[in-house]
Amino acid sequence: MxxxxxxxxxxxxxxxxxxxxxxxxxxxxxxxxxxxxxxxxxxxxxxxxxxxxxxxxxxxxxxxxxxxxxxxxxxxxxxxxxxAPEAGAVTLPPPGPWTIDPMHSTVIATARHLGIASIKARFAEVSGRLDIAERFEQSTGYAEIGAASVDTGIELRDNHLRSSDFLDVDVYPVIAFTGHGLRRTGSDTFVMPGELVLHGKRRQIDLTLTYGGYGDDPWGGVRAAFHAETELHRNDFAIDYNAIVRAGVAAVGATVKLDLDIEVVRGEQLPAG
Incomplete structure (x- = not known):
């Protein structure tokens, strides 16, 4: 009872x-x-x-x-x-499709380097969309990252990260995330659970999202901004290279943090030009 x-x-x-x-x-x-x-x-x-x-x-x-x-x-x-929404709550974006703008979005992966410093890698190729639902918490998202676009600023290291020791980009060219709904954690913060496909493995992860607002842009469009974070473990994705030095490249730590700053443009596709 x-x-x-x-x-x-x-x-x-x-x-x-x-x-x-x-x-x-x-x-x-x-x-x-x-x-x-x-x-x-x-x-x-x-x-x-x-x-x-x-x-x-x-x-x-x-x-x-x-x-x-x-x-x-x-x-x-x-x-x-x-x-009622708490005082100071942000205005959520209107429902409908929103397209990721790769020119104004960044994906940064940070890993420990020999346990004493950090390596930051930028992925230059990112695309996808966010489908905002009438009830915001039912919104979904999809993003693709070009694995071969990894860039740490050192060519030797980048080539090693693209190799079969790490990302194996010839076999697994795309890193993909599909998000299923949102769970509110604050006035402008959410968690988006979803599936990450990396190195041929599928794993359930949570993205921690901070919503930055939306508004008109100078090119006649409407944009919204989000910051997302998550932490990955290489062993979960069968990336288990553990040698300290190979081909002159020092080992990358087992835990990798992802930071995504994403701008989306309202509509099914990006505006021309």
Whole structure:
């Protein structure tokens, strides 16, 4: 049997998954806590009869407090609770297709070098799209990175990274990511879970996103900006080269951080010119 039940939604009527319902008694002591499911539904265990305070919180939204009177059976129904965006929340981009602009996007991989310094590699070739849904959290994305475009500024090292010891670009020319939805973590921060295909291996990863806003550009288009981060482990992708020095190139660490600064242009394709 459930105790206090509610359905958590945005002011537009969309469910708010992972919203937290906390219930306290009149002395302020917490008596229950529950997390909303994908539909926004939330239910506690049966509560002591009497008057309680119910507080609903969710990342990116203003908290909401309600008074609930539970029956002798320990149940109470709050019904629909609408959460408003927290103060200062950014305006999200309009729904529809958005295309990655490779000229204004960068992908940087950073790895430890002999455990004492960092190597940064830029991938010059990036393309893809972001499909913004009516409910922003249902948006999806796809990106491709040209593996052979890796550039650390040292030709010998770049050729080694392209070789079968590392990226093996002749066999696996594309690094691809497909994102499935967004999970809000703040007013302008989200997590996008998805599948990364690298070196012939498929792995589930999370991209941590920071949304930078959107607006008109000088060329008659509309642009939005995102910064994304994730951390990869070479062994997960069968890139397990461990020699300290080979062909004059020092070993790259096992953990690689990816930073992506992405600009997308509204529409199915980039504007001409």
């Amino acid at each position: 459930s105790g206090l039940t509610a359905r958590i939604r945005t002011v537009e009527g969309w469910p708010v998954p992972n919203a937290v319902l906390t219930v306290t008694d009149m002395s302020g002591r917490q008596v229950a806590r529950a997390v909303a499911d994908e539909t926004g539904a939330v239910a506690t265990e049966p509560l002591p009869p009497g008057v309680h305070t119910a507080v609903v919180t969710a990342a990116g939204y203003q908290p909401m407090a309600r008074t609930a009177r539970t029956s002798a059976a320990g149940t109470s129904l709050l019904g629909d609770i609408a959460l």
